[in-house]
Amino acid sequence: MKYILVTISVLAILFSCQKDTLSTYQGKEAIALYVGEYEADSTVFSFVFSESLTGRDTFFLKLRLQGAPKSVDRKVQLEALNQSTAIENTDFVLPEVVLKADSSFLLYPVILLNTERIERQQLTLLVAVKENEFFSRAALGLSFGQVNNTMDKSLGTYKIHINNFYTEPHYWVDFQYYGDVGEYSRVKFQFMQKVYEIKDLSKLSRGDLYNMGLRLRKALADYEAEHGFLIDENNNRVEF
Secondary structure, three states: OHHHHHHHHHHHHHHHHHHHHHHHOOOOEEEEEEEOOOOOOEEEEEHHHOOOOOOEEEEEEEEEEEOOOOOOOEEEOEEEOOOOOOOEOOOEEOOOEEEOOOOOEEEEEEEEEOOHHHHOOOEEEEEEEOOOOOEEEOOOOOEOHHHHOOOOEEEOOEEEEEEOOOOOOOOHHHHHHHHOOOOOOHHHHHHHHHHHOOOOHHHOOHHHHHOHHHHHHHHHHHHHHHHOOOEOOOOOEOOO
């Protein structure tokens, strides 16, 4: 009986300490960059595909709170890490934004600037959450599926490659699958932009993708009837 009483007393003390520790913790919460299950931790942003006429464009990154939301607005900002070759306030701007009260996530606007430098070389911007009085950086590798039944995953950093010349867009694989457009070339892509009358072909609808092969072959046949074969930068005939 004495042993049982001692055991109960020890457990009561441990439970009390644990309860006090949980209730009095005052540490900063973490906020994380995050991507979906099949999304990459980097991207290429080219002003060649930008519809903006202002010399700047915005790329949005997703941020999510690791913890419970609060009933007050809180400031959030990203910062460029030393591995970046892009220069702040010359090639990009990282504004201070607000995570609204009772919110758990936001879209952070990375403002990219179109300069002469990116016409000759591709620059890299590596960003991470900037710690402040409200937030610390999130633990690396945490899957949000562990806490809210999603397949999102947190990131410690995100990399943006910035240029203003033609490179194969990440969505070209969709064109190959739906439209059977073949291998990428700059001239082929420019022809496609003219046919659809937009720069950013990632905005095409699923219906446009299904009809892409037929529409492009018709447009190319009309072009060849008037001008002859369309030859790309690799001296190959453009075909769809």
